Amino acid sequence: MIERPKRQESAPSSFSVEEAIKSFKSQDDSPIEYLGTSMSSFQSEPVIYDAAGNPRILSDWDIEVAKSGEKDVPQFSKHAQEYVDRAAEIGNTMYRLSLEFPRLCPTVGEFDEEYMGKYVETLGLIKAHGMEPFVTLQHFTMPAFLLRTGEDGSITEGTWSNPDVAKHFRFYVERVARFLADDDKVRASLAHANLEKDAQEHILDEGLVRYFMSINEPATMLLNGYVTGVFPPHKKMSPKVLGALSNMAEAHHVAYDTLKEELDENTTRVGAGYNWQHYTGPGAPFTRFAEHFATDKFEKGDASDFLGLQYYMRIATPAMPGSGPRDASDHPAMQDIYPKGIKDVLHALTERYPHKEVFVSEFGFSDKTDMRRPYWMLETMRYILDAKRAGVPVKGMLLWTLVNNLEWEQGTSQKFGLFNEEELSEPLVPSTTGIRTWEAWRAAVGALQNPSEAALKELETRYTTAYAQYRANGGVY
Numbered sequence: 001m002i003e004r005p006k007r008q009e010s011a012p013s014s015f016s017v018e019e020a021i022k023s024f025k026s027q028d029d030s031p032i033e034y035l036g037t038s039m040s041s042f043q044s045e046p047v048i049y050d051a052a053g054n055p056r057i058l059s060d061w062d063i064e065v066a067k068s069g070e071k072d073v074p075q076f077s078k079h080a081q082e083y084v085d086r087a088a089e090i091g092n093t094m095y096r097l098s099l100e101f102p103r104l105c106p107t108v109g110e111f112d113e114e115y116m117g118k119y120v121e122t123l124g125l126i127k128a129h130g131m132e133p134f135v136t137l138q139h140f141t142m143p144a145f146l147l148r149t150g151e152d153g154s155i156t157e158g159t160w161s162n163p164d165v166a167k168h169f170r171f172y173v174e175r176v177a178r179f180l181a182d183d184d185k186v187r188a189s190l191a192h193a194n195l196e197k198d199a200q201e202h203i204l205d206e207g208l209v210r211y212f213m214s215i216n217e218p219a220t221m222l223l224n225g226y227v228t229g230v231f232p233p234h235k236k237m238s239p240k241v242l243g244a245l246s247n248m249a250e251a252h253h254v255a256y257d258t259l260k261e262e263l264d265e266n267t268t269r270v271g272a273g274y275n276w277q278h279y280t281g282p283g284a285p286f287t288r289f290a291e292h293f294a295t296d297k298f299e300k301g302d303a304s305d306f307l308g309l310q311y312y313m314r315i316a317t318p319a320m321p322g323s324g325p326r327d328a329s330d331h332p333a334m335q336d337i338y339p340k341g342i343k344d345v346l347h348a349l350t351e352r353y354p355h356k357e358v359f360v361s362e363f364g365f366s367d368k369t370d371m372r373r374p375y376w377m378l379e380t381m382r383y384i385l386d387a388k389r390a391g392v393p394v395k396g397m398l399l400w401t402l403v404n405n406l407e408w409e410q411g412t413s414q415k416f417g418l419f420n421e422e423e424l425s426e427p428l429v430p431s432t433t434g435i436r437t438w439e440a441w442r443a444a445v446g447a448l449q450n451p452s453e454a455a456l457k458e459l460e461t462r463y464t465t466a467y468a469q470y471r472a473n474g475g476v477y
Contacts, residue, residue, distance in 0.1 A: 023389070027385055034395060035396065036087065036131065036132075037087060037095065037401055038097075038361060038362050039076075040216075042059070042406075043401075045075055046061070047073055060144065061140065063144070063149075075421070079424060084131075085424075091445035094134055094211075096134035098216070103115055104175070105172045120186055120208065134213070136273070140220075146158045174258055177263055187204065214252040216272075217273055218245070226240060248297075273308035273362070274349070278314040279316070280316045282317075295353075299353055304356065306358065309342075309360050310362035327376075329376075331366040332410070343387045347387060362399075364401060372474070374435050374440035399441065402417060404417035443455075446458065447459040
């Protein structure tokens, strides 16, 4: 449960755009290297079809989407060029996407090289646009062959509690790494993406992918899959949760070792993505203990090159009923948006796991009207920059997400994207009545990449507009 604390109104004068801009001005000597957006390939294309035009059921989440009846879903593969073009157009220098374990390994012992070639085509487009690819190997979805289902087709067992999961994950990661290490296969895919030979050779010389996230938000999968039962395999308070955690940690270590062995050990960087939030209330120490316990399993020994932080909100444990949300987004589980909290979480992460670079690999907000999100985003960026100035080694900052997608059990009702998919083919046209989040993002990225007087002035103007719009639409800070 999420705390719904009492509203604490503060006067508009409590916000100073001059003070906020200082965080962006102070990055000249040690800039954040990567700025971009994150996406999940499944969420951006939750339905794929066979040759007969029927939906393919290859994963636990294919089963979930089929049950939900969702039909109006994004189709990334048809619009990949537009996604990548738009990301570059708004100034991104990094593009995080995922590979689909179930689609690449649809059956035991099978690896779909044709499908892998399509991923490489997209990765090549990203590199050709001057952006750095960041690849997640497992983003929630798991192959159907790891499941058991009941007579009604519902999932009854499996995913990370399957005793053979680490073995199958090793097979998957080995095949991905060997494909990426095969210059001939990569070159053929880049040629199919219509990249010129000079561009192909440049990408091969530099390396197509340097940054890998093994597993996305292991604690989220454990909590939702084995405690609350919201995610597959839909277990509530299951004693199998600890075994599932051990299997996940083993899979992470397998990915780390395999990628280092098969690719360039000196340039390949591997980490995991941890969903740490800002906790308050008398139960906060226990919640943090559970969070640390899960993360420690992954970080035991020298098993990662960087830490991925996915931050979204403040959570009070236990919840305190009877009081209203402080600054709620549209998402029913994200009812206390608190940008300042990311600074404390970054410090806590670095103090517990020192000497490792940090990617803020996700931060974002569901806002159907796009009225409060520009301010939320800029404020979150501000506090990330404050943490970096105070010594947290932030390597990259990635917003969730570029295009509206399927938000798991919430379906397509949530709007985290800077754009709808239909907008990608349209020219960028700034708002005439306020500001959209993509405008704020582009201004912030521009100021960080080139902190000229003009760029900072543009950011100051956008920040001022974003705050006024936020306040006019119910913002409380």
